[in-house]
Amino acid sequence: MRKSENGTLPVISVMRDVESQLLPDVGATVTCKVCSINSRFAKVHILYVGSTPLKSPFRGTIRREDIRATEKDKISLGDAQSNYLLTTAENxxxxxxxxxxxxxxxxxxxxxxxxxxxxxxxxxxxxxxxxxxxxxx
Incomplete structure (x- = not known):
């Protein structure tokens, strides 16, 4: 935001959104849209955390070995390239x-x-x- 009063030098301020962006957390249930699939993983956009829509989507990856019904405690937390590693390790x-x-x-x-x-x-x-x-x- 740029503001100038009575011919003085302008004051430039950076304003943050009032609402902060919700971040997916370990153990959170998310809703995603699959963007691309190959033989090893699916790339997704995370659109919701729980029932809350995100202002902008986050990138995530579901690896082939993480598509299962059990053993959810063996999931890694993520890496720099994929942002979030996701699993389907619950019914x-x-x-x-x-x-x-x-x-x-x-x-x-x-x-x-x-x-x-x-x-x-x-x-x-x-x-x-x-x-x-x-x-x-």
């Missing part, structure tokens, strides 16, 4: 919404598989078991 965590190559929203058919209702093709996914209180009607 409630995993894919909630997926789209097939045909562009159709896929339907979960088991805890580890989703199917395209249009082409009937199946894809392996660690499917989230969404708790009823989080379902929107």
């Amino acid at each position: 409630e965590l995993g894919v909630v919404v997926a789209h097939s190559e045909a562009g159709v929203q896929m339907v979960p058919i088991s805890w580890c598989e989703m199917q395209c209702p249009s082409t009937h093709s199946k894809e392996l996914r660690k499917v989230a078991r969404v708790q009823p209180q989080f379902l929107q009607t």
Whole structure:
């Protein structure tokens, strides 16, 4: 902010946002959008921490070995390149919404598989078991 009064030299001030940015913490449940996938990991943008939307997304990585149902205490905390290392090491965590190559929203058919209702093709996914209180009607 730049302010000048009565012909004096201008005063330049740096103003911070009133609201501070919420940061993902170890053990926090986050909602992400997958940006890219390769054989070793998925790169994601973290959009929510709990039910709070972030002002700007954080980058994260889900490594292939961290897509599992148990042993969540074996997850590393992260590194400089990926920012946040994420896991699906609980039954409630995993894919909630997926789209097939045909562009159709896929339907979960088991805890580890989703199917395209249009082409009937199946894809392996660690499917989230969404708790009823989080379902929107």
